[in-house]
Amino acid sequence: MTDRTLVKQLAAQTDGPVTVAGWVETVRDQKKVQFVILRDESGAVQLVNPATRELAEDAPAEGAGSAAALALTEAISGLSHGSFVRVTGDLKHDERVKLGGLEVKIGSLEIVTEAPAEPPIAADSSLDKRLDWRYLDLRQPKHNLIFRIQTTLEHAWRTWWVDNGFIEIHTPKLMSSPSESRAELFQLDYFDLGTAYLAQSPQHFKQMAQAAGFGKIFEISPVFRADPSFTSRHATEFISVDAEMSWIDSHDDVMVMQEHLLAAGFEAVVEKHGDEIREQFGIELTVPALPFPRIPLAEAREIVQARGYEIPRTDGDLDPEGERQIAAHVKETYGHDFVFVTDYPTGIRPFYHMVDPETGLTKSYDLIYNGTEITTGAQREHRISVLEEQAKAKGLELEGLAHYLDFFRYGIPPHGGFGMGLARVLMLMLGEASIREVTFLFRGPTRLAP
Amino acid sequence: MTDRTLVKQLAAQTDGPVTVAGWVETVRDQKKVQFVILRDESGAVQLVNPATRELAEDAPAEGAGSAAALALTEAISGLSHGSFVRVTGDLKHDERVKLGGLEVKIGSLEIVTEAPAEPPIAADSSLDKRLDWRYLDLRQPKHNLIFRIQTTLEHAWRTWWVDNGFIEIHTPKLMSSPSESRAELFQLDYFDLGTAYLAQSPQHFKQMAQAAGFGKIFEISPVFRADPSFTSRHATEFISVDAEMSWIDSHDDVMVMQEHLLAAGFEAVVEKHGDEIREQFGIELTVPALPFPRIPLAEAREIVQARGYEIPRTDGDLDPEGERQIAAHVKETYGHDFVFVTDYPTGIRPFYHMVDPETGLTKSYDLIYNGTEITTGAQREHRISVLEEQAKAKGLELEGLAHYLDFFRYGIPPHGGFGMGLARVLMLMLGEASIREVTFLFRGPTRLAP
Numbered sequence: 001m002t003d004r005t006l007v008k009q010l011a012a013q014t015d016g017p018v019t020v021a022g023w024v025e026t027v028r029d030q031k032k033v034q035f036v037i038l039r040d041e042s043g044a045v046q047l048v049n050p051a052t053r054e055l056a057e058d059a060p061a062e063g064a065g066s067a068a069a070l071a072l073t074e075a076i077s078g079l080s081h082g083s084f085v086r087v088t089g090d091l092k093h094d095e096r097v098k099l100g101g102l103e104v105k106i107g108s109l110e111i112v113t114e115a116p117a118e119p120p121i122a123a124d125s126s127l128d129k130r131l132d133w134r135y136l137d138l139r140q141p142k143h144n145l146i147f148r149i150q151t152t153l154e155h156a157w158r159t160w161w162v163d164n165g166f167i168e169i170h171t172p173k174l175m176s177s178p179s180e181s182r183a184e185l186f187q188l189d190y191f192d193l194g195t196a197y198l199a200q201s202p203q204h205f206k207q208m209a210q211a212a213g214f215g216k217i218f219e220i221s222p223v224f225r226a227d228p229s230f231t232s233r234h235a236t237e238f239i240s241v242d243a244e245m246s247w248i249d250s251h252d253d254v255m256v257m258q259e260h261l262l263a264a265g266f267e268a269v270v271e272k273h274g275d276e277i278r279e280q281f282g283i284e285l286t287v288p289a290l291p292f293p294r295i296p297l298a299e300a301r302e303i304v305q306a307r308g309y310e311i312p313r314t315d316g317d318l319d320p321e322g323e324r325q326i327a328a329h330v331k332e333t334y335g336h337d338f339v340f341v342t343d344y345p346t347g348i349r350p351f352y353h354m355v356d357p358e359t360g361l362t363k364s365y366d367l368i369y370n371g372t373e374i375t376t377g378a379q380r381e382h383r384i385s386v387l388e389e390q391a392k393a394k395g396l397e398l399e400g401l402a403h404y405l406d407f408f409r410y411g412i413p414p415h416g417g418f419g420m421g422l423a424r425v426l427m428l429m430l431g432e433a434s435i436r437e438v439t440f441l442f443r444g445p446t447r448l449a450p
Numbered sequence: 451m452t453d454r455t456l457v458k459q460l461a462a463q464t465d466g467p468v469t470v471a472g473w474v475e476t477v478r479d480q481k482k483v484q485f486v487i488l489r490d491e492s493g494a495v496q497l498v499n500p501a502t503r504e505l506a507e508d509a510p511a512e513g514a515g516s517a518a519a520l521a522l523t524e525a526i527s528g529l530s531h532g533s534f535v536r537v538t539g540d541l542k543h544d545e546r547v548k549l550g551g552l553e554v555k556i557g558s559l560e561i562v563t564e565a566p567a568e569p570p571i572a573a574d575s576s577l578d579k580r581l582d583w584r585y586l587d588l589r590q591p592k593h594n595l596i597f598r599i600q601t602t603l604e605h606a607w608r609t610w611w612v613d614n615g616f617i618e619i620h621t622p623k624l625m626s627s628p629s630e631s632r633a634e635l636f637q638l639d640y641f642d643l644g645t646a647y648l649a650q651s652p653q654h655f656k657q658m659a660q661a662a663g664f665g666k667i668f669e670i671s672p673v674f675r676a677d678p679s680f681t682s683r684h685a686t687e688f689i690s691v692d693a694e695m696s697w698i699d700s701h702d703d704v705m706v707m708q709e710h711l712l713a714a715g716f717e718a719v720v721e722k723h724g725d726e727i728r729e730q731f732g733i734e735l736t737v738p739a740l741p742f743p744r745i746p747l748a749e750a751r752e753i754v755q756a757r758g759y760e761i762p763r764t765d766g767d768l769d770p771e772g773e774r775q776i777a778a779h780v781k782e783t784y785g786h787d788f789v790f791v792t793d794y795p796t797g798i799r800p801f802y803h804m805v806d807p808e809t810g811l812t813k814s815y816d817l818i819y820n821g822t823e824i825t826t827g828a829q830r831e832h833r834i835s836v837l838e839e840q841a842k843a844k845g846l847e848l849e850g851l852a853h854y855l856d857f858f859r860y861g862i863p864p865h866g867g868f869g870m871g872l873a874r875v876l877m878l879m880l881g882e883a884s885i886r887e888v889t890f891l892f893r894g895p896t897r898l899a900p
Contacts, residue, residue, distance in 0.1 A: 001697060001698055001699060001703045002697040002699060004697060006615075021697055021863065022663065022863075023861050023863075039663065041617075041663055041664055041665030041666075041696075042665075082860050082861040083861045084861045084862060084863045112832075112863055112864065113832060113833065113834075113858070113861050113862050114861070115860045115861040116859065116860065119860065120860075133860075134658075134662070135658045135659075135661040135662045135857055135860070136661075136662075136860055138659075138662035138664070139662055139663045144662075144663065144664065147617050147619060147664070148617055150617075151612060151616075151617050151618040155608060155609070155612050155618070158605060159605070159609075162601060162602075165456075165491075166601075167491075167598055167600075167601050168597075168600060168601040168604055168605070169597060169890050170672065170872075170889075170890055171890060172672075172687055172890075172891045172893050173623070173672050173674075173687060174674070174686065174687050174893050174898060175898070175899075176898040176899040177899075186638050186640075186646075187638065188636050188637065188638040188648075190636075190898055191678070191895045191896070192895075193896070193898050196636075196898055198638075205890070205891060208584075208585045208891075208900065209585075209588075209890075211586075212584070212585045212588035212589055212594075213472065213473060213489065213490065213491055213588070213594065214491055214588070214594065214597070215490065215491030215492075216491075221671070221672065222620065222622075222623050222671065222672070224623075224624070226641075228641070236624065237622055237623060239620045246491075247452040247454060247471055248451055248452070249451060249452060253451045382562075382563060383563065384563075404900075406900065407585055407900070408563070409565075409566065410532050410565045410569065410570075410585070411473050411533045411534045411563050411564070411565040412534060412563050413471065413472075413473075413534045413562055413563070414452075414562065422620075439620075440619050440620055440621060440622075440655070440659075441621065441655060441658075443622050443624050445641045445642075446641070446642070446643065448624060448625070448626040448643050448646055450626075450658065450853040450856065
C-alpha cells in the first residue's frame with residue numbers, strides 16, 4: 001500500500017514529514033505562494049508551496065529559485081481539478097489555517113492520473129446531469145457522507161439482528177412466478193424453462209424460511225419493479241430491507257421488532273456521524289423514542305380530515321398528502337418523526353395478510369417517517385385453506401401461486417415481517433428531495449447508465 | 451410473541467412449567483408412554499406423555515384415565531411428522547434422557563398447522579428431490595447450521611471491513627452494457643432504452659467507486675451468469691463477495707486484505723460454531739495461519755507436473771485437477787488449506803488487469819481453498835490509455851465499454867480488489883459436495899423453482 005496518512009488523521013500527527021494522497025479540489029495560484037486543497041475519502045487539507053516563477057541567478061541546486069522549485073511551481077499551476085496526486089511534504093499545525101488548523105508544505109508532488117482541464121459538472125448542476133457523471137458527483141463530501149451513513153446504518157441493523165438470533169438469508173432474484181403481482185414485472189428468457197421473472201420482493205422466500213423452521217431471518221438485497229413512475233421515491237431497482245419471524249401473536253410483534261431495529265440504527269448513526277450530519281445537512285439527528293406512536297388507519301383518516309384535508313382516494317387508503325398530514329399531527333402531538341398506521345382493510349392489502357376475525361381488518365401496518373411511507377408489515381396468513389380463500393377472493397389463480405402455496409402445506413408456524421426501502425430511510429433521514437440523491441447509481445425508466 | 455422457551459435455553463432453566471414451540475420430528479407411540487421429539491430453530495427436545503388408552507371407570511376429571519388425558523393421547527398418536535405444535539408442560543432435568551438430559555412432560559398440546567401424514571422427502575432422498583422440497587430439506591439441523599454459519603461468516607467479514615474503514619455500496623444489477631463479457635448474459639427489455647443486462651459481477655461499479663474517491667468499498671450481492679454448465683460449483687445466480695481499494699502498490703496488497711478478512715471470518719465461525727461443525731460435519735475447523743502461501747502460476751504448474759499430473763489445458767492455466775494438485779502440495783508442504791496462485795499471463799485474464807512491465811504478467815491472483823478456486827483478484831489498470839490498448843488487444847470494441855472507460859478519464863487512483871463466491875467458501879469449509887447444498891435456493895439451467 002502507498003504509505004499515506006488519511007487527512008482526518010493529520011490533526012493527531014506531530015509536525016514533520018508526511019505523505020498524503022487524493023484528488024485536487026481547488027488550486028489558488030497566487031504570485032508568491034500556491035495553495036492546493038487536496039481531498040481524500042476522509043477530508044480535505046491545504047497544501048502550500050512558495051512559488052518560484054523564474055530561475056534565480058546562479059540558481060541553487062535546490063530550494064527557492066532552483067530548477068526543481070520552478071518545475072514544481074509550474075506543475076502546480078497546471079494542476080486540473082479532479083486529478084489524483086500523491087504529495088510528500090512537511091506537516092505544520094498552524095491555528096491561522098482555516099481548514100483544520102494545519103497545512104502541508106509540498107516537498108514533492110506526483111500526478112497519478114490527470115483529469116481534463118474542465119470538469120463536466122459543478123456542485124450546482126442539475127440532478128440529471130450530476131447522475132450522468134455520478135462518479136464525479138459522489139466526490140462531494142456531502143455525497144460521500146451519505147454512503148458512510150448507509151454503511152453505519154446497515155451494520156447496526158445487521159448487528160442488532162445477529163445479536164437477536166436472526167439468520168441472514170439470500171433469496172433468489174430469478175423466479176419462476178411473480179412474487180407480488182403480475183404488474184410491473186421484468187422478465188427474461190431462461191434456458192428451456194421459458195420465462196423467468198425478477199423478484200419484486202423476497203416475500204415468498206422469506207416466508208419459505210418460516211416453513212423451513214429458521215425462526216427469524218433478515219435480508220438486505222436488490223429488488224426490481226418495472227414501474228414506469230417518475231416520483232422522487234420510486235426506482236426500478238432498489239435495496240429492500242427485509243425481516244420475517246415466527247411465533248408472533250400479531251402485527252404488533254413485528255412493529256416492536258422494527259422500532260427497536262430502527263432505534264439501534266439511528267443510535268449508531270447519531271453517535272458516529274451526528275456532527276457531520278449537522279455540518280453537511282443542517283440536521284440535528286436524534287434517536288427516536290420507543291415505542292413509536294400507533295394509529296389505526298380509520299382513526300388516522302379522521303384526524304387528517306379534521307385537519308381540513310379531504311383525501312381524494314376512494315379506496316380507504318391514505319395518499320401522499322394524507323401521510324404528510326398524519327405525520328404532522330404526530331409530530332405536533334407526540335413530537336415523534338415516526339408513526340405506525342395499522343389495521344388496513346383487505347381491499348388495499350395483498351391476499352397474504354392475515355385478517356383479524358373481530359374487526360375484519362388486516363393485521364398489518366405501514367410505517368411513516370417524516371411524512372412518507374417507508375415500510376409495509378403484517379402478520380401473514382399461515383393457514384393454507386384460509387390463504388387459498390383469500391387469494392381466490394382477490395381473483396388470483398391458485399395455479400400461478402402453486403410454488404408459494406406449497407410452502408404452507410407441510411407445516412408452518414404463525415409468522416410476520418416487514419419490507420423497508422433503504423433509500424427512502426436515508427432520503428428522509430437527511431432531508432433529501434429524492435431517493436436519486438441517496439442511491440449509489442439510480443435506476444429508473446429513462447436511466448440505465450452509467 | 452408466543453411466550454416460548456427456545457430448546458437450547460432449556461438446559462439453563464430450572465425444573466417447572468415451560469412452553470416450547472416447533473415442529474414434530476418423530477413420534478414414538480408406545481403402549482404405556484408416548485415420546486415426541488420436538489425441534490425448533492435452536493435444537494430438539496424430548497416430550498413425554500403417559501398414555502391413557504381408555505377411560506377409567508368413574509373417569510376422573512383430570513389426570514390418568516380422564517377424558518382429557520384420553521384426548522391428549524389420541525392427539526399425540528395422530529401427530530404427523532412436520533406439524534407445528536405449541537406445548538406447555540413441565541420441564542424435568544433427568545440424566546437418563548439421552549437427548550440433552552432433560553424432557554418436558556406434556557400438559558397441553560396445540561397443533562398449529564398440521565402436515566400430511568407422509569413427508570415427501572427423507573434425509574436420504576436424492577439431492578434434486580430434496581431441492582424440490584427445499585423448505586423441508588432445510589429443517590435438517592445440519593442444513594440449518596449451514597445458514598447460521600453463513601450469518602456468522604458474513605457478519606464477521608462486514609465487521610472487519612467496517613472496522614477498517616471500508617464503505618458498503620449497493621451496485622445496480624441492471625446494466626446498459628455487459629459487466630464482464632458478452633457470453634453468459636441474461637438480458638431483458640427495458641422500457642424505451644432497449645436491452646438491459648443483468649450484472650455478471652459488480653466489477654465496473656466497484657471500480658467506479660474508486661474514481662468517486664470512496665477509497666475502500668465492499669459489497670455482498672447477487673450476480674447472474676447465463677452459464678449452461680452443470681458442475682458442482684456453478685450456478686446461474688450466486689452471491690458474490692466483493693471488495694476494492696485505492697492506493698495499492700500491487701496485487702499483494704489485495705491478497706493481504708483478503709487473507710486478514712478470511713481469517714477474521716473463520717475465527718468467528720470457529721468460536722461460535724466449532725463444536726456444532728465437528729458434530730454435524732465431522733470437521734475440525736481451524737483459523738488459517740497468516741500469511742497464506744503464495745506461488746506464482748508458472749511455478750505452480752511446474753510443481754503440479756513434478757507430481758506426475760500433466761495439465762491438459764494449453765492456455766497456461768491450471769485445470770480443476772491442477773488446482774487440487776497444487777493445493778495438495780501446499781497442504782503437504784506448509785500444512786495450509788489456502789494458496790494464492792499469482793502472476794497469470796495476460797491471455798487468460800480480462801483486459802482490465804494491470805500488467806507488470808518487468809515480467810509481462812498480470813498483477814493478479816487466484817485464491818484456492820481446499821483444492822478449488824474461490825477468488826480472482828488483481829490490481830486494475832487505471833491509466834486510460836493503457837486500458838484502452840489492453841481492451842483493443844483483446845479484440846474488444848471500445849464503444850461497448852464507453853461507460854466503463856469514462857470512469858478513468860477524470861482522475862482515478864491506483865486500485866485493486868477481488869470477487870469471491872460465498873457458496874464456494876461454505877461448500878469447501880464444510881466439505882460439502884456441491885454449492886447446491888449450501889445455497890438457500892439454488893438456481894441452475896434446469897432449476898428456477900421453488
